[in-house]
Amino acid sequence: MSPSCASLRSRFELPPLPVMAPSPDVSHVLLPLGGLVGREVDLDAFLQTLMDRIAVTMQADRGTLWLLDPARGDLFSRAAHLPEVSQIRVKRGQGVAGSVAESGEPVNMPDPRGESRFYADIDRMTGYRTTTILAVPLRDAGGTLYGVLQVLNRRGGERFTDDDVERLMAIAAQVSQALQSTSLYQELQRAKEQPQAPVGYFFNRIIGESEPLKVIYRLIQKAAPTDATVLLRGESGCGKELFARAVHVNGTRRDKPFVKVDCAALPATLIENELFGHEKGAFTGADHRVPGKFEAAESGTVFIDEIGELPLPVQGKLLRVLQDREFERVGGTQTLKMDVRIVAATNRDLARMVAEGKFREDLYYRIKVVELVLPPLRERGGEDIERLTRHFIASAARRHRLRTPRLSATALERLKRYRWPGNVRELENCIESAVVLCEGEILEEHLPLPKVVEASSPLASTEPRELPGVETGELLPLAEVEKRHILRVLDAVKGNRTAAAKALQIGRNTLGRKLKEYGLSDEG
Numbered sequence: 001m002s003p004s005c006a007s008l009r010s011r012f013e014l015p016p017l018p019v020m021a022p023s024p025d026v027s028h029v030l031l032p033l034g035g036l037v038g039r040e041v042d043l044d045a046f047l048q049t050l051m052d053r054i055a056v057t058m059q060a061d062r063g064t065l066w067l068l069d070p071a072r073g074d075l076f077s078r079a080a081h082l083p084e085v086s087q088i089r090v091k092r093g094q095g096v097a098g099s100v101a102e103s104g105e106p107v108n109m110p111d112p113r114g115e116s117r118f119y120a121d122i123d124r125m126t127g128y129r130t131t132t133i134l135a136v137p138l139r140d141a142g143g144t145l146y147g148v149l150q151v152l153n154r155r156g157g158e159r160f161t162d163d164d165v166e167r168l169m170a171i172a173a174q175v176s177q178a179l180q181s182t183s184l185y186q187e188l189q190r191a192k193e194q195p196q197a198p199v200g201y202f203f204n205r206i207i208g209e210s211e212p213l214k215v216i217y218r219l220i221q222k223a224a225p226t227d228a229t230v231l232l233r234g235e236s237g238c239g240k241e242l243f244a245r246a247v248h249v250n251g252t253r254r255d256k257p258f259v260k261v262d263c264a265a266l267p268a269t270l271i272e273n274e275l276f277g278h279e280k281g282a283f284t285g286a287d288h289r290v291p292g293k294f295e296a297a298e299s300g301t302v303f304i305d306e307i308g309e310l311p312l313p314v315q316g317k318l319l320r321v322l323q324d325r326e327f328e329r330v331g332g333t334q335t336l337k338m339d340v341r342i343v344a345a346t347n348r349d350l351a352r353m354v355a356e357g358k359f360r361e362d363l364y365y366r367i368k369v370v371e372l373v374l375p376p377l378r379e380r381g382g383e384d385i386e387r388l389t390r391h392f393i394a395s396a397a398r399r400h401r402l403r404t405p406r407l408s409a410t411a412l413e414r415l416k417r418y419r420w421p422g423n424v425r426e427l428e429n430c431i432e433s434a435v436v437l438c439e440g441e442i443l444e445e446h447l448p449l450p451k452v453v454e455a456s457s458p459l460a461s462t463e464p465r466e467l468p469g470v471e472t473g474e475l476l477p478l479a480e481v482e483k484r485h486i487l488r489v490l491d492a493v494k495g496n497r498t499a500a501a502k503a504l505q506i507g508r509n510t511l512g513r514k515l516k517e518y519g520l521s522d523e524g
């Protein structure tokens with residue numbers, strides 16, 4: 001085992017934290033982490049573990065570590081427990097964390113609604129609803145404030161108490177001490193001396209250090225600060241949405257909205273409406289004006305998922321948006337100007353769709369100014385599979401409040417050899433299921449993987465071996481086998497698409513798209 005594997009392993013084998021009695025003595029929260037700092041092989045994972053522990057100890061739903069960016073003078077989120085976006089920035093004085101950075105005093109806010117110090121845009125950006133917040137300053141050994149430690153939503157709908165404030169302050173003192181021996185702190189110090197150098201670490205939500213991913217990170221770093229339209233291509237479940245968010249948060253629009261439009265999840269007739277909004281009276285039932293996603297994303301980014309599903313007339317309208325930055329609402333005559341960046345994604349072969357006359361050629365070239373082809377999981381190598389696996393084991397155990405099981409060498413070997421047709425999503429679901437079903441402390445028997453079909457087998461295939469419902473001997477085209485299998489699974493879950501997608505280990509979008517291809521309505 002390589003030294004880096006050894007330290008990663010020990011990180012995930014830390015015993016779970018006991019739920020603490022109210023006491024400011026928090027030494028046992030962070031002591032086990034102390035040793036890891038010195039062997040810091042994976043700072044992101046370390047910070048994530050740290051935030052997870054803090055959230056559990058504070059009986060909070062989630063926690064965020066904010067750091068002051070000396071180059072820009074604002075605060076950026078460096079690690080968050082269950083974050084939806086990789087990075088958020090707030091100005092000093094803005095929001096609760098910004099207020100703490102400004103005043104240097106803790107803030108305990110039992111009900112943020114209507115509070116001027118609460119920055120509701122963050123909830124809007126993440127889709128999370130904050131009900132209680134507690135935030136305290138982080139100071140270095142010299143007493144200078146360099147960040148904020150924040151926890152959200154105390155469990156059981158309770159408020160954070162005065163004891164909690166004291167406890168989080170004590171934790172902050174220890175976190176500060178631990179952080180000061182990391183490369184992150186050194187980077188902050190360097191940035192102080194060279195204020196032009198931006199503080200990095202913008203990929204902290206994406207796991208993977210394999211060469212093909214590093215190529216993608218470099219391309220994102222180049223493309224993100226521009227306004228170039230980005231097209232993400234890749235198999236279903238390989239992280240297109242995650243990378244689309246990375247483009248957004250690494251660019252200049254990071255403080256503005258990131259708005260997703262999922263073309264596969266919408267009936268064709270509604271897509272135009274969703275993107276461009278409609279005027280009152282545009283159609284029966286349109287009793288008031290509704291702004292579209294382009295308006296909602298003003299100055300931010302619109303992420304058009306499954307762009308290959310866009311009906312031809314709407315493709316023309318989108319082309320005009322890209323060329324002239326203007327459009328009209330459905331049923332409207334007023335031309336609206338807009339300023340948004342567009343990131344699109346597809347797992348379809350758009351070049352082929354162009355050749356077949358299903359996708360406009362001029363739009364195709366407009367959207368692929370920067371094209372990022374995400375590698376499927378099986379091409380990212382065993383180390384990335386291991387990193388993702390350990391991350392998903394820890395997060396599933398946390399989500400289901402279970403003890404974190406250990407991964408046996410045999411199980412890890414099987415995971416590395418499997419082909420992962422459903423990519424990271426399939427791995428995530430597979431691990432969650434194994435963690436939930438695991439009976440002992442070792443995760444080995446419960447991996448829901450087909451035992452025979454593995455990458456190293458000459459019979460390796462992306463299809464499961466057994467396909468119930470298909471009569472043996474019948475030589476069916478693959479597409480027909482897939483269709484029958486999907487319909488059978490849907491039947492088994494009584495038409496519940498979320499459950500069917502989960503069982504099939506594909507995205508709900510992908511399922512919607514396939515059903516559309518079979519000519520089945522997209523509702524439900």
Ligand SMILES: Nc1ncnc2c1ncn2[C@@H]1O[C@H](COP(=O)(O)OP(=O)(O)OP(=O)(O)O)[C@@H](O)[C@H]1O
Pocket residue numbers: 205206207208234235236237238239240241242243305347388424425428506507508509510
């Ligand atoms: N590199 C990664 N690190 C951590 N999590 C990842 C990574 N890639 C994907 N995931 C997770 O896998 C799941 C699927 O990712 P995502 O939805 O971005 O895929 P997608 O390519 O957009 O899928 P689809 O084409 O089906 O919409 C998500 O839960 C995402 O958070």
